Amino acid sequence: MAPLPAAAVARFIDDLRRGFARGYGVAAVERVGRVGVAVSGGPDSVALLLLAAAALPGEVVAATVDHRLRPAGAEEAAMVSALCERLGVPHAMLVPAAPIAGSSLQRRAREARYALLIDWAARERVDALLTAHHADDQAETLLMRLNRASGLAGLSAIRAARREGGTLLLRPLLAWRRAELRALVEAAGAPFVDDPSNTDPRHDRTRVRAALAAMPALDPAALAASAGYLAEAEEVIARAAERLWSEHWRGPDRPLAIADEPRELRRRLLRRAIHAIRADRAITRPAFADSSNIEPLLDALEARRGATHAGLKVEVREEGWIFHVAPPRRSL
Template sequence: MAVTPTPRPTPNKRPPADPATGVGLNLPNPALAALEQFSPLLPLGVAFSGGADSTALLYATAARWPGQVTAIHVHHGLQAAADGFVRICEEACKGLGLPLHVVHVSAGHAAGQSPEDAARLARYAALAEAATSMGLQAVLLGQHADDQVETLLLALSRGAGLPGLSAMAAGFERGGMVFHRPLLQVPAADLRQWLVQSGVPFVDDPTNTDERFTRNRIRARLMPALQDSFPQFRETFARSARHAAQAQALLVELATEDLARVGMPPVIKVLQGLSRARQGNLLRQWLVVAHQAAPSTAQLEQLLGQIEACTTRGHRIELKVADGQVRREGDVLTYAA
C-alpha cells in the first residue's frame, strides 16, 4: 500500500484551510462544485475506497449534507494492503465525524468472467445491501471524467455497440438501490491537485499502475497522448457517450413497442415481418429484459439467420445464448437457462 506523501493533520491540528470546502485555499474542492446542482434523496452513502476520487467526494458530501452521509468501504481482501486501506478510511471518517461501514466481500469469478468484473458486481451488490440495511436512499460513486474516457476506449477496443459506447451512466439502479456518479465531468487531475494542496491523505492503490490490466495501460499510455493531441478530449468523448446513450434509449423504446406487437414470447411469423435490424433490436431486448441473457453479436446473427430460414412448420430453432438456449416451440421462441 502506498499513501500519498501529503502532510497529515494531527489529532489536535487542522490543515491550514478547511479541506471540505477549500476555504482559505487557492483551489476549492472540485467535487463540491460538482454537487452544487445535485439533489439526491437523503440520507446517502458514499462508496469510499480511500483513493483520491472517493476521498474528494466524501469530503464534499460531508460539507454539502452534514449529518446525512455514511461512508461505505468494501473490503475485497484481494490485496495484502487491504487492511491498511481500511485504517486510512477510518482515520478520514474520524476526522470528518462520519460513520464508516465496512463490508467484507469474497468475489470469486465464474468461468469466462474476469476477476475485475466479478469484483465490480460483488461490490455493487454489497453497497446496495449495506445501504438498504442502514436506511440510506442513494449511494454516490466517485468515478470521474478520466474513468469515463477509459470506459469508452475499452468499449471501442472490444467493438461494443451502443450500450457499451454509452460508457457509464450518471445514475442507475442496482439491487433496489439508486446509485449516482456526480463527478463524471471532473478530471482526475483536478481532484488529486485539490487533495495535495489541502493536505488530505489518500490511498494510492498499487494495482492502479500495473499495466497488465488494459485500463491501466490506457491510463498510462493513451491518456497522455490524447491530452497532447486533443486537450478537450474529456468533454468531447463524454458528449459522444451521451449521444450513444440517447440513441440506445430510442432503440429500447422502439424494441418495447415492437415487443408489444410481436408478443412475449415472440411470435415467429410476426417477428419475420420486421426488418432484420428491428428483429435484432427486439430479440436483444427480449433476452435481456425477460431472461437477463445478453447475446453476443455472433449469437444474435446466428439466431437471426435461423429465424429467416424458419419457413416450414417443422423447422427447428435451437441456439445457445448466454447460459441458456433459444428454441422454437410451436409458433413462438422460448428461452430456458
C-alpha cells in the first residue's frame, strides 16, 4: 500500500489531540495514548484505521463487529483482519451473543455494536475508542434531529468526545468529508467495502442523505460545524444545570426553588427530579423517558398551578415546587 500524505496524518494527530483534550476537560494534551479503532470495512472506518496506524505506530488495536445480519459480514470482517495484519495492528472480531431481531433493526444493531465495542475497549485498556463518524454523518444527524424538533442536547448531534461507562469515545474525523476519506483510502490502495444498507431508501438517514445531496446550497461541513457549536453550548448549560441541582435539590419533600431560572434550566431540572423520584418510589407507570413531553407541566408550574404528570403531583408553593406521588385514578 502507498503511504498516506504527511499532511493528512498531521491533521489527524491534531484532531485526535483536540479530542483527547476535550474528553479530559483540559486545554491541550501533548501525547495521546493507546487507542482502539472500530473498523467496519467501509471506506470511512478504513481511512480511520490507516490514519491511526500511521499516526500512532504500535499504539493501535482494532475491532470489527459482525452483526450476523448479512452473509457478507464475516467476509468483510476477515478482510479487515487481513488489512490489520498488513499494518501490524492487532485485530478482534466481535459477534453478538444472541441474534439481533425485532423492530428497529438498525437501532438494535447499533446498541449491540456499541455494547460489544465498549466491552472490548475496556478489556484492551485503551485510552480511547475511536469511531469514524465524519462531517457528512454529522450534517445528516443534525437535519434528522431538526426534523424531529429536538432540543439543544439532540441538536448537538454526534459528540466529538463523550464517556460511555469508563471508556472515552472519540470521533476525530468530524471535520473530515466523506469524499476525502474515500479518496485517501483509494490513493493508499487499501481494500474496503460499500455497505448496501447505506443506499437503502427504507432508512431515514438514507433519505436525508439523498435530500442533502440534492441541495448543493447546503454545506455539510458548515452544518457539522454548527452542530459542534451547539455541542459547546450544550456543555455549558449542562454544567449550569448540574450546579443548580446540587444547590437546590434536597429531595421530593423539600421545595425545589428554581422558578426564577430560565425555562431551559427549569426543563432539565424538572425532568431530572421526575426521574429521581420515580426511581426512589419505584414508579413505573405511566411510562416516562427523556423524550417525554413535559411542556404542559412547565406551563402549569409557570402559571403557578399545580399539575400531575408521570405519576407525580407537583405543588407550587412560595418557597418552591413540592413533589408527591399522585393518587391512583378512580375507575368509572
